[in-house]
Amino acid sequence: MTVTETLLELEDQMWQANREGDGGFYAEYLRNDSLAVSKYGVMNKAQTIPVISANHNPYVKTELSGRQVLVLDDDNAVVTYKVDVTAVVQGNELELPSYASTVWNRTGGEWRVVFHQQTAL
Numbered sequence: 001m002t003v004t005e006t007l008l009e010l011e012d013q014m015w016q017a018n019r020e021g022d023g024g025f026y027a028e029y030l031r032n033d034s035l036a037v038s039k040y041g042v043m044n045k046a047q048t049i050p051v052i053s054a055n056h057n058p059y060v061k062t063e064l065s066g067r068q069v070l071v072l073d074d075d076n077a078v079v080t081y082k083v084d085v086t087a088v089v090q091g092n093e094l095e096l097p098s099y100a101s102t103v104w105n106r107t108g109g110e111w112r113v114v115f116h117q118q119t120a121l
Contacts (some may be wrong), residue, residue: 004069007079007104010111014102015062015083023053031105031112038098038118060093061086075106083118097121
Protein backbone atom coordinates (compact mmCIF):
# COMPACT_ATOMS: atom_id res chain seq x y z
CA MET A 1 0.00 0.00 0.00
CA THR A 2 1.37 3.47 -0.89
CA VAL A 3 1.72 6.32 1.59
CA THR A 4 -1.21 8.07 -0.10
CA GLU A 5 -3.45 5.01 0.13
CA THR A 6 -2.48 4.41 3.76
CA LEU A 7 -3.16 7.97 4.87
CA LEU A 8 -6.46 8.25 2.99
CA GLU A 9 -7.59 5.04 4.67
CA LEU A 10 -6.52 6.38 8.08
CA GLU A 11 -8.46 9.62 7.46
CA ASP A 12 -11.57 7.56 6.68
CA GLN A 13 -11.03 5.56 9.87
CA MET A 14 -10.56 8.77 11.87
CA TRP A 15 -13.91 10.16 10.72
CA GLN A 16 -15.60 6.81 11.37
CA ALA A 17 -14.16 6.82 14.89
CA ASN A 18 -15.47 10.35 15.34
CA ARG A 19 -18.99 9.31 14.26
CA GLU A 20 -18.91 6.26 16.53
CA GLY A 21 -17.38 7.95 19.58
CA ASP A 22 -14.33 5.67 19.37
CA GLY A 23 -11.82 7.46 21.59
CA GLY A 24 -9.57 4.39 21.37
CA PHE A 25 -8.72 5.20 17.76
CA TYR A 26 -7.66 8.71 18.79
CA ALA A 27 -5.69 7.36 21.76
CA GLU A 28 -3.72 5.17 19.34
CA TYR A 29 -3.32 7.49 16.36
CA LEU A 30 -2.82 10.94 17.90
CA ARG A 31 0.77 11.68 18.77
CA ASN A 32 1.13 12.69 22.43
CA ASP A 33 1.97 16.28 21.45
CA SER A 34 -0.74 16.58 18.79
CA LEU A 35 -3.09 19.53 18.43
CA ALA A 36 -6.44 19.99 16.72
CA VAL A 37 -7.96 23.34 15.73
CA SER A 38 -11.62 23.74 14.87
CA LYS A 39 -14.61 25.92 15.68
CA TYR A 40 -14.52 24.22 19.09
CA GLY A 41 -11.09 25.73 19.81
CA VAL A 42 -7.59 24.28 20.19
CA MET A 43 -7.43 20.85 21.79
CA ASN A 44 -4.53 18.59 22.68
CA LYS A 45 -4.66 14.78 22.78
CA ALA A 46 -5.68 14.64 26.44
CA GLN A 47 -8.63 16.95 25.74
CA THR A 48 -9.66 15.28 22.47
CA ILE A 49 -10.05 11.68 23.61
CA PRO A 50 -12.76 12.26 26.27
CA VAL A 51 -14.73 14.52 23.90
CA ILE A 52 -14.70 11.88 21.18
CA SER A 53 -15.44 9.08 23.65
CA ALA A 54 -18.46 10.97 24.99
CA ASN A 55 -19.55 11.52 21.36
CA HIS A 56 -19.93 15.27 21.81
CA ASN A 57 -19.73 15.54 18.02
CA PRO A 58 -23.02 13.92 17.00
CA TYR A 59 -21.94 13.31 13.41
CA VAL A 60 -24.11 10.83 11.52
CA LYS A 61 -22.50 11.27 8.11
CA THR A 62 -19.11 12.48 6.91
CA GLU A 63 -18.30 12.56 3.21
CA LEU A 64 -14.79 13.50 2.11
CA SER A 65 -14.12 14.96 -1.33
CA GLY A 66 -11.25 16.59 -3.18
CA ARG A 67 -8.76 14.61 -1.13
CA GLN A 68 -5.09 15.35 -1.74
CA VAL A 69 -1.97 14.03 -0.09
CA LEU A 70 1.20 16.09 -0.07
CA VAL A 71 4.08 13.78 0.83
CA LEU A 72 6.80 15.95 2.36
CA ASP A 73 9.35 13.17 2.85
CA ASP A 74 9.33 9.48 3.74
CA ASP A 75 7.87 10.12 7.19
CA ASN A 76 5.75 13.27 6.90
CA ALA A 77 2.68 14.17 4.87
CA VAL A 78 -0.32 16.48 4.79
CA VAL A 79 -3.80 15.32 3.81
CA THR A 80 -6.33 17.97 2.72
CA TYR A 81 -9.97 17.71 1.66
CA LYS A 82 -13.48 19.03 2.03
CA VAL A 83 -15.69 17.17 4.50
CA ASP A 84 -19.46 17.40 4.33
CA VAL A 85 -20.71 16.60 7.81
CA THR A 86 -24.29 15.87 8.76
CA ALA A 87 -24.85 16.21 12.51
CA VAL A 88 -27.90 15.82 14.70
CA VAL A 89 -28.13 18.75 17.09
CA GLN A 90 -31.14 19.03 19.41
CA GLY A 91 -33.01 16.57 17.21
CA ASN A 92 -32.34 18.48 13.98
CA GLU A 93 -30.02 17.43 11.17
CA LEU A 94 -27.53 20.16 10.32
CA GLU A 95 -25.12 20.33 7.41
CA LEU A 96 -21.67 21.43 8.63
CA PRO A 97 -19.23 21.52 5.70
CA SER A 98 -15.58 22.25 6.38
CA TYR A 99 -12.19 22.17 4.77
CA ALA A 100 -9.78 20.00 6.73
CA SER A 101 -6.07 19.27 6.86
CA THR A 102 -4.21 16.63 8.82
CA VAL A 103 -0.44 16.48 9.29
CA TRP A 104 0.81 12.91 9.67
CA ASN A 105 4.20 11.77 10.95
CA ARG A 106 5.63 8.24 10.78
CA THR A 107 7.84 7.20 13.67
CA GLY A 108 9.00 3.64 14.15
CA GLY A 109 6.98 2.62 11.10
CA GLU A 110 3.66 3.86 12.54
CA TRP A 111 1.68 6.85 11.27
CA ARG A 112 0.40 9.32 13.87
CA VAL A 113 -1.51 12.62 13.67
CA VAL A 114 0.58 15.64 14.63
CA PHE A 115 -1.94 18.34 13.74
CA HIS A 116 -5.53 18.50 12.47
CA GLN A 117 -7.33 21.67 11.45
CA GLN A 118 -10.87 22.36 10.24
CA THR A 119 -12.24 25.53 8.69
CA ALA A 120 -16.03 25.69 8.73
CA LEU A 121 -17.65 26.93 5.53
